[in-house]
Amino acid sequence: MTRIGTTADRLTCAPSRAARELGLKRGEFDLAVNLGLIRTVPDEGGGGRRVPRGEIDRLRFGDGVPGALRERVATVGTTDGAQLMGVPSTRFTSLARFGLLVPVTFYLNRYRTVVWLYLAEELRQFAAEDGNVRLLTGRRAPTEIREGLKSGMDRRPRNWRGRHVGFLTRQAGDDPWARAAAVACLLDPADVADIVPDPRERAHLDHCRPRLPAHGTPGSPAAELAETLMTASEPDEVDWFRADLAHTMRTARRHRPVDGPKAPPRGGGPAPDTAVWTRGARATPPAPGAARPVHRSPVPPHGLLNRLLRQGRRSARVTPSARIAAGRRPDR
Numbered sequence: 397m398t399r400i401g402t403t404a405d406r407l408t409c410a411p412s413r414a415a416r417e418l419g420l421k422r423g424e425f426d427l428a429v430n431l432g433l434i435r436t437v438p439d440e441g442g443g444g445r446r447v448p449r450g451e452i453d454r455l456r457f458g459d460g461v462p463g464a465l466r467e468r469v470a471t472v473g474t475t476d477g478a479q480l481m482g483v484p485s486t487r488f489t490s491l492a493r494f495g496l497l498v499p500v501t502f503y504l505n506r507y508r509t510v511v512w513l514y515l516a517e518e519l520r521q522f523a524a525e526d527g528n529v530r531l532l533t534g535r536r537a538p539t540e541i542r543e544g545l546k547s548g549m550d551r552r553p554r555n556w557r558g559r560h561v562g563f564l565t566r567q568a569g570d571d572p573w574a575r576a577a578a579v580a581c582l583l584d585p586a587d588v589a590d591i592v593p594d595p596r597e598r599a600h601l602d603h604c605r606p607r608l609p610a611h612g613t614p615g616s617p618a619a620e621l622a623e624t625l626m627t628a629s630e631p632d633e634v635d636w637f638r639a640d641l642a643h644t645m646r647t648a649r650r651h652r653p654v655d656g657p658k659a660p661p662r663g664g665g666p667a668p669d670t671a672v673w674t675r676g677a678r679a680t681p682p683a684p685g686a687a688r689p690v691h692r693s694p695v696p697p698h699g700l701l702n703r704l705l706r707q708g709r710r711s712a713r714v715t716p717s718a719r720i721a722a723g724r725r726p727d728r
Contacts, residue, residue: 408439411446414447414452418455419466424466427469427471427501429445429567430500431469431563433465434451435451436567445567467517469515470516471516472513472514472519473514477497480516480520480523482523483532492514492552493544493549494549495549495551495552496522498518499513499559500514500515500556501609503611508617510621554628561579561637564578564581564606567606572647572648573601573651576601576641576644576648577605579637580592582627582628583627587628587634590638591638596655599654600654
């Protein structure tokens with residue numbers, strides 16, 4: 397019996413098929429979507445994202461496709477990135493750990509070592525900036541960088557999270573619940589439960605939760621390591637995400653309150669166990685009365701948070717490096 401496609405099937409297609417038609421590997425396609433180079437729309441049946449046929453036609457008949465599109469999503473690791481910029485690998489790693497080169501993705505090799513990848517296009521732009529010459533050609537890295545690295549600084553995981561939440565919120569569009577879920581998926585479940593105590597709302601966030609990159613079998617050491625990298629960990633970073641989640645939740649509640657019986661107020665006994673926000677196989681939020689992590693008051697520093705989110709929408713940051721080259725301390 398021949399299956400008759402729906403209107404959605406005729407007007408859109410699955411990401412795997414779109415990647416084939418555009419001549420891209422799936423990883424290249426996903427990165428192009430994250431960067432906003434390929435437009436996607438929600439699946440009306442709740443099956444994730446789909447690609448409009450018109451978007452595929454626009455890209456297929458553009459100049460240089462797929463070569464030009466593939467060049468814009470080309471990624472390199474430390475060795476190739478250092479060669480591209482004309483610096484030793486040690487200098488490249490120092491710049492990346494200090495936060496001047498922002499990774500766009502990562503993977504775990506067979507030894508469960510994290511391999512960070514960077515957009516080749518951004519590295520070329522960084523190397524071409526006049527203000528970065530001192531960072532690339534000096535015999536020694538600037539004092540600020542050396543002092544930071546001595547203290548164990550490594551901003552690569554944090555910068556990846558800041559960039560990735562920008563990707564996720566862009567794909568969420570104007571849906572405030574999807575935007576809240578994009579922020580929540582990078583927080584520890586205990587933090588989500590603290591900001592969103594109503595189990596009905598956590599269930600709705602879970603329904604809207606975007607997919608994070610998978611690394612290894614769920615519950616495996618590799619998957620646990622990847623999940624650690626994808627969870628906000630530094631105190632001020634956690635406060636930023638908590639503050640933004642609280643802000644987006646207020647917007648979501650005004651836009652479309654969750655239906656159903658209300659959860660009892662705090663101190664009035666445990667809420668009905670109707671839903672618990674989880675991330676993969678992570679632990680559930682602590683039981684009522686259990687000690688919670690201590691955080692500073694989540695007053696939304698939206699200027700700082702917006703700057704963090706904008707990392708996912710622009711090329712590698714040059715402002716901090718320009719400040720270092722000028723002899724001024726970078727933003728902390």
